[in-house]
Amino acid sequence: MRKEYLITPGPTPVPPEVLLAQAKPIIHHRTAEYTKIFVEVLEGLKYIFETKNDVILFSSSGTGAMESAVANLFSAGDKVIVTANGKFGDRFIQICEAYGLDLIKLEYPWDQVVSPADIEKNLNDNEDVKGVFVTQSETSTGVLNDVKTIGEIVKDTDAVLVVDSITGIGAVETKTDEWHLDVVMTGSQKGLMLPPGLAAVSVSEKAWKMSKSSNLPKFYFSWDKAKAALDKKEPQNAFTPAVSLIVGLRESLKMMKEEGLENVIKRHAALAKAVREGVEAIGLELFAPPEGRGSAVTPVKVPEGVDGKAIPKTMSTKYGVTIAGGQDHLVGKIFRLGHLGYYDRFDITTSLSALEMTLKELGYDFEMGASLKAAQDVLMKELG
Amino acid sequence: MRKEYLITPGPTPVPPEVLLAQAKPIIHHRTAEYTKIFVEVLEGLKYIFETKNDVILFSSSGTGAMESAVANLFSAGDKVIVTANGKFGDRFIQICEAYGLDLIKLEYPWDQVVSPADIEKNLNDNEDVKGVFVTQSETSTGVLNDVKTIGEIVKDTDAVLVVDSITGIGAVETKTDEWHLDVVMTGSQKGLMLPPGLAAVSVSEKAWKMSKSSNLPKFYFSWDKAKAALDKKEPQNAFTPAVSLIVGLRESLKMMKEEGLENVIKRHAALAKAVREGVEAIGLELFAPPEGRGSAVTPVKVPEGVDGKAIPKTMSTKYGVTIAGGQDHLVGKIFRLGHLGYYDRFDITTSLSALEMTLKELGYDFEMGASLKAAQDVLMKELG
Incomplete structure (x- = not known):
């Protein structure tokens, strides 16, 4: 006999209560029973994100939610500031490049924090910047970037602030609304104590407005489609959701709320x-x-x-x-x-x-x- | 007490063995233990798809796999034939339109089959057609389209044949290789007897070749990224996979192989x-x-x-x-x-x-x- 211990920053261990919730017979996602669970999950996510903004759920890894921010907010050629001091900052660079954005890259050694002053300077020098990307908690290095200060800088500009909080949410303070974080994302296999397979992204009014003029192609990760389904009298997902994970998420959010x-x-x-x-x-x-x-x-x-x-x-x-x-x-x-x-x-x-x-x-x-x-x-x- | 019965074409009931496999403590996806499971799953999928082609797994619903075919094969303005005799044929139309392709739409009443002769005529009249989209099993209507005959028609042209077999695979014959089906996709919550959250897509040599010239933006659904991870000495996923579902998939594929x-x-x-x-x-x-x-x-x-x-x-x-x-x-x-x-x-x-x-x-x-x-x-x- 040997016991196994998972001491990694994702996937993280899943509480037995959550594992067992997922082992229940599957339910259909267009039923009152599912809607009740889904609504509870949405409320729980807003609590954890500290936001009144819409929170959208995708059945995907966190990378899908990152890509959704790029594809829904911008148009080809849009100028954005992308900061990177680790592997996941680099990933934002790669996604923005894949979608043909015009990047101002602020890259730092992996053992340093992103400089809010650099962001401020570049915003001042480039009035046409439409977005700023920051990794709050760099999973590759453990470095925490100061998104609170960055939020203060970006809020009075025309740019939206996109925050990868995939290993931030549920581990460190992430006051989405108070800190003016327009778009914040996390993945299920992190602070949410779930297996991988779900990603959540919150979208502010400012971000919704910017998304209206985006012309990049999207379908599965379309925020508009997600929003149309959310706004139904009985909130739904745009596409068949990972039901067992959502059932598990209700349990883990309940545990977090209790604590x-x-x-x-x-x-x-x-x-x-x-x-x-x-x-x-x-x-x-x-x-x-x-x-x-x-x-x-x-x-x-x-x-x-x-x-x-x-x-x-x-x-x-x-x-x-x-x-x-x-x-x-x-x-x-x-x-x-x-x-x-x-x-x-x-x-x-x-x-x-x-x-x-x-x-x-x-x-x-x-x-x-x-x-x-x-x-x-x-x-x-x-x-x- | 009341027993509940799920008699829908997806999500479909999940066998208790599979539910329980998913309730096991989560394992990390960059370990030998996971690789062993993943390789078994890939082999099992090839068996079910009746193919020697690469099979790529995405953590998403089937729609994500459909979108991946559009985004990876084509470039904006490419001419494609899209057939539709139900809701999911319509979805291919919507995805192709979202990506700016040039569509020849072959639409039929929902209680009729797609006509292979119409496809043949349109291929003859349009030598520049790069793809043909067909829904094999229309979940919205139960209609089965004859992809075998369509495969015979498309195989000698320059076009690739993309088949939505989301409710076909594991229910009806889908001889991917023998029938010359270049790209075939399914979702986990269908014939594979799993909860929703995974999608699989097989890619032929002809499709790989065409994908090389695609210039549409993609990241999470990139076939190249998936292939690079698959081709490692220890096959991996490009992005954190839905581990619990993949562990479940091994069980359900085992059951299918035994039967x-x-x-x-x-x-x-x-x-x-x-x-x-x-x-x-x-x-x-x-x-x-x-x-x-x-x-x-x-x-x-x-x-x-x-x-x-x-x-x-x-x-x-x-x-x-x-x-x-x-x-x-x-x-x-x-x-x-x-x-x-x-x-x-x-x-x-x-x-x-x-x-x-x-x-x-x-x-x-x-x-x-x-x-x-x-x-x-x-x-x-x-x-x-």
Whole structure:
């Protein structure tokens, strides 16, 4: 017997209640029974997004929701500012390029935050900018970008602010309305504690207005089609939705509401802090800069002399603990410990314990148990 | 207590084995464990599609796979023939129009089949046609179009043949390779006996070649991105897949393989015949013409003097049997009994029994039990 642990920033573990809800016999999506669930899910998403805006659900990964923002808001040749300090910022660049937009790219080293001042300057210099793209929580690096400040900058311009909050929502504060975030998206397999397969995107009035003049082709990801279905007397999906996931989503949103969004975010902050202090206590270095550390995932630099690829491999094959390695040019240089969604204190001690055993085996020199002790101190202090 | 029965052409009932497989703890999609499942699923899909072509999986509804064919094969202004004799043929028209193609529309009344001769004539008259779109099994009407004959016509032209087999695959013969069907798609909540949320599309060499010159924007539904991920040493998905559904799909494909594709199709043919003879035995009329009746769903004309909308409503609210009504201009004029996927003999007697009770209640005059007797005769004869 060996127990398996999923310590990645998505897919994240799914609570048993949610898994079992999905195992119920399938219901039809054009019935009163489904509508009741769907309406509850929409309300729950608005609560989590902290918004009164429409929230649209797509049966797709988060990338589909990202693409929907590009295809629905803009026309070929439109000028947009796209910021990137990681793999998912790069993805926005790729999508905007695929749709023929005119990009002002603001690219940063992956261990730095996006500069709000750079955005402000470029907005001032280019009055025809129609959109600004920011990744709130960069899953590839754990870096948190300051979308609150960016929202303040963009709100008085003609541009809409598009925020990839795929590993932000449900982990860190994301005050969609208060912060003037026009378009915000997340994926189901993240803070929402669901299997992958659903993506949600909120759309502000300003964004709806801009979408009216978009001439890019779209169909499955059409916001207008989604909105027409939402606005029916009995709200529906434009196309057959992933019913079992939506049934599961009702359960996970219920759990989040019971815990309270503030507590959910506080829990994530405490778990993230525990991991950070834990790894630092055994002499490891954090990858993300102090001014921009999210609560979804903690990337850690591989210590000198240790085979970087061997860390996730040993943790998984020997200990059954699946963590994430680095992506793109960071392969073998960092590893990433997830703590997004259905995690509590002892998932953190599990992660750190498996990490310590692995590092010992790989010849790294440190005091066994030190990361666990440091993490416990944080957890007891922060979570009581 | 009341038992619920889903007698619709999608979502269709999901076998308990599949529901439970989906309730297993989620696994990460970049692991050897997932790859093993994914490879098994790809092999299973090729078996069901009767093809050696690549099969691409999208986390989306079937509409996403339809859109992928348009966006990946063509360029704006390309001339295509789009046939339509129902709601889903109309959908191909809408998608092609959304992408700015130049359409030759071959539209037929919804109770008639698409004419292969019309396609041939239009291909002869227009040498620059790059694609032909056909709905094999029209879910809205139960009409089966003869894609085998159409395949023979299109194969020697420069055009690719795109076949919506969303309610065809796993219900009726769909010999992708033998019939020269270049692009074939299905959805998970149909013959594959899964919840909605996955779509599969097979792509022939001829279609791959044509896709190389396509300049339409795409990202999430990009075949090239999917292919690059498929062709890795350890095949992957381009974007985070709906893992729980793919785990379920392995189970349902295993069940189909155990039954044998030929038997699966024979079972569907027998169930469809039983329903047809059953409803005719109580004086009802079939909507689809004799030369084009599929095995996924049986649409039946509402008899004169009976409130058409009351039939599905009574069946559902009083008897717990969810069937489908008519769509678009057929609302209230037909009702549709599904028998696609996880159905056996007694789902048919259940459907017909609930239908008889409902019709009696609504004042239709017929001999109670006659449809059941007729269906039983067929079932015993055809299935032994």
